Amino acid sequence: MTKTVTVIPGDGIGPEVTREALETVDALGLDLRFDLLDHVNADTYLRTGVSLSDEDFGRVKASDAVLFGAIGDPRVKTSDYGRGVLLRLRFELDLFVNHRPATLLHEDLSPLRDARAGAIDCVIVRENTEGLYADIGGVLRENTEHETAVDADVSTYMGVSRVMEYAYSIARRGVCMVDKSNAVRHGGKIWQRVFKKAASRNPIIRSTHLYVDTAAMKLISDPSQFDVIVTNNSYGDILSDLAAVLAGGLGNAGSANINPVTGFGLYEPVHGSAPDIAGRGIGNPFGAILSYALMLENFGWTAEASALRRAVGTAISERRVTADLGGSLGTKEVGEAVRSALSAR
Numbered sequence: 001m002t003k004t005v006t007v008i009p010g011d012g013i014g015p016e017v018t019r020e021a022l023e024t025v026d027a028l029g030l031d032l033r034f035d036l037l038d039h040v041n042a043d044t045y046l047r048t049g050v051s052l053s054d055e056d057f058g059r060v061k062a063s064d065a066v067l068f069g070a071i072g073d074p075r076v077k078t079s080d081y082g083r084g085v086l087l088r089l090r091f092e093l094d095l096f097v098n099h100r101p102a103t104l105l106h107e108d109l110s111p112l113r114d115a116r117a118g119a120i121d122c123v124i125v126r127e128n129t130e131g132l133y134a135d136i137g138g139v140l141r142e143n144t145e146h147e148t149a150v151d152a153d154v155s156t157y158m159g160v161s162r163v164m165e166y167a168y169s170i171a172r173r174g175v176c177m178v179d180k181s182n183a184v185r186h187g188g189k190i191w192q193r194v195f196k197k198a199a200s201r202n203p204i205i206r207s208t209h210l211y212v213d214t215a216a217m218k219l220i221s222d223p224s225q226f227d228v229i230v231t232n233n234s235y236g237d238i239l240s241d242l243a244a245v246l247a248g249g250l251g252n253a254g255s256a257n258i259n260p261v262t263g264f265g266l267y268e269p270v271h272g273s274a275p276d277i278a279g280r281g282i283g284n285p286f287g288a289i290l291s292y293a294l295m296l297e298n299f300g301w302t303a304e305a306s307a308l309r310r311a312v313g314t315a316i317s318e319r320r321v322t323a324d325l326g327g328s329l330g331t332k333e334v335g336e337a338v339r340s341a342l343s344a345r
């Protein structure tokens, strides 16, 4: 059955990398229909004050997935714009899993000495709707010497359970639960209890636990031990950037925001709008392409998803890459390199 996909290219290098990634996915000849929302961007927001209209939100809801470029513009000073688009989609569609793979596709790309391709092959599963991002808290005695700010770190039994279940559902070798339950005790108790239950229900999968400081250290000193890391919103944010750099940098990292219950997903590169290089046609399209591969996988097109990943790997080994990876090609030429690797398969 035809899958309908809304596309929000957004701002900065968003439209540049999205165009290449879409053309590359198109080359696979799958039964996909794209609904382009190219007016959801900073220009529209500056003109109208609207981030994402109800009509556009309706088009997204009627589709099977969203492909997202990036949102952000130096002319927009308020965070309302970005929140209005991405957080609206994330919260209203209840995309409670942030799935971020970190796979080293080529040994030249890792900042680690001696890291061979495949030595880093893990997924960070980040809880996407709770934790410090729940926006609960406030300020006492504002603008006095005794000003005190509180941001609540929210963990609910339901919220932790559903992300834990997802982590186990995708694990191949092991699940490592990361928290700071020795210091952050109340939420820690929930994470520990839910983890132990899930571990005993999944005896074949190796279940381990690390405090977040140790996890950061182990990601650098021995990344090959990790398969799935499951953690809360803020630790997931930090560890997934760390893992992305180990696997070749921000420009290469893809991600999926998904609700595994409804199957709906929003797929986006981990990088932002990169205003410093926008408009020059030199943004690395791999993050977008690898995000869209995650969509294909979730639609059940697993062979095509692997073919896309392999084609990116081929372009890297042929050094047909953008400047951030030490190459000299533009976004378009890199897209063409991936497509020629695809057609040679």
Ligand code: ATP
Pocket (backbone or CB within 6 Å): 013, 017, 070, 071, 072, 073, 250, 251, 252, 271, 272, 273, 274, 275, 276, 277, 282, 283, 284, 285, 287, 322, 324
């Ligand atoms: P935003 O506010 O939209 O997140 P930002 O200023 O944080 O924008 P990022 O997009 O997060 O910028 O990028 C951080 C740095 O990494 C920038 O110097 C940018 O040029 C570089 N970068 C990010 N993505 C890419 C990419 N796909 N290709 C090349 N360089 C990139």
Ligand code: MG
Pocket (backbone or CB within 6 Å): 271, 272, 273
């Ligand atoms: Mg950024």
